[in-house]
Amino acid sequence: MSTIFLATPLRQYNANQPQIRLDLRSVAELIPALEKACPGIGERLCDQTGAIKRSVNVFLNNENVRDLKTHEIVLSERDEIHIIPAMAGG
Amino acid sequence: MDVIPNKSELTEFDLQRYERQIRLQGFGKEAQRRLKSSSVLVSRVGGVGGTAAMNLVRAGVGKLVLAHPGCIEPEYLNRCQLLFPADLGRSFVDVWAERLKSINPDVEIVTVRDSVNESNVAGLVAQADLIVDGAPLFEERYLMNREAVAQRKPLCMGAVFGLEGYVTAIVPGETPCLACIYPEKPEYWTNHKVFPVIGPAPVIVAATAAMEAIKLLTGFGTPLKNVLWFFDLETNDSRRFRVKRKSGCPVCGGLPDHQHKGG
Numbered sequence: 001m002s003t004i005f006l007a008t009p010l011r012q013y014n015a016n017q018p019q020i021r022l023d024l025r026s027v028a029e030l031i032p033a034l035e036k037a038c039p040g041i042g043e044r045l046c047d048q049t050g051a052i053k054r055s056v057n058v059f060l061n062n063e064n065v066r067d068l069k070t071h072e073i074v075l076s077e078r079d080e081i082h083i084i085p086a087m088a089g090g
Numbered sequence: 091m092d093v094i095p096n097k098s099e100l101t102e103f104d105l106q107r108y109e110r111q112i113r114l115q116g117f118g119k120e121a122q123r124r125l126k127s128s129s130v131l132v133s134r135v136g137g138v139g140g141t142a143a144m145n146l147v148r149a150g151v152g153k154l155v156l157a158h159p160g161c162i163e164p165e166y167l168n169r170c171q172l173l174f175p176a177d178l179g180r181s182f183v184d185v186w187a188e189r190l191k192s193i194n195p196d197v198e199i200v201t202v203r204d205s206v207n208e209s210n211v212a213g214l215v216a217q218a219d220l221i222v223d224g225a226p227l228f229e230e231r232y233l234m235n236r237e238a239v240a241q242r243k244p245l246c247m248g249a250v251f252g253l254e255g256y257v258t259a260i261v262p263g264e265t266p267c268l269a270c271i272y273p274e275k276p277e278y279w280t281n282h283k284v285f286p287v288i289g290p291a292p293v294i295v296a297a298t299a300a301m302e303a304i305k306l307l308t309g310f311g312t313p314l315k316n317v318l319w320f321f322d323l324e325t326n327d328s329r330r331f332r333v334k335r336k337s338g339c340p341v342c343g344g345l346p347d348h349q350h351k352g353g
Binding site for chain 2: 005007008009018019053054055056057059062063064067082084085086087088089090
């Protein structure tokens, strides 16, 4: 089970909870598993092609998943994923 | 003949006022002189920008350029450290200039009763050594980011949403710019009142952004280069996310890579 931390604008899809534990084998499974557990969140995170929106960053243990060579890395129990949309509040 | 003091010369009162920070290991009088001769552009003096400006003036920055349109409304009073109910209806920048001058009468303040826009951004950035961006609209932030990169000026970017916030130090050619990190804004960010917020979150962002500005202006400490520092006061989670330049970035992709190795 991996721990996924959801930023504030995403928590409405997770009963206003900041995190969720999901059984993921790889990062590639994140969005389908998240959408299954938190219906509607996929539309907030992904564009019409299914790619993660450019206004959203997903970090696996502090590394941006866009910078990873592959999304097929096997995840372990201790892995943490943060999903952080852009913000501009002041 | 009167002797005109060097602008960065520290007076006896400066030495007393800044004694505690001059004592910081690696700071000293030289860093204090650099602050005194520095200028910072602050885009919007709301919860983030205003508090950052306050910290910069307290630390001894010599000149601030403040850009913010309009007048003070009640909703700002939950997070703007030096604004009070009696200020309602007064110009943002006028009140901030007054308050900042009361902290340090020697600080030079330039006020602009407008937000950053296409027609003023180049002139505003040209007046400053560094930018602190606390604007509540992505359009203003992307514009400022573009101009900072064009003029090779460092930019301390801080933002909040609710109890969360993040800060990074953008140094053109050394770090990713805003367009590298977040190339697009969220579709729901349609106006400056989109985000909920409570006072402590922007205070943390502002204090961190101000410290990043002080570091970049003086060479003191380790700035948040290539790091997006994130916190959530609801869960007390905080992270240092690694962020990288994007070679195809339409804003900074053409700059040569000046990243220092082993820093």
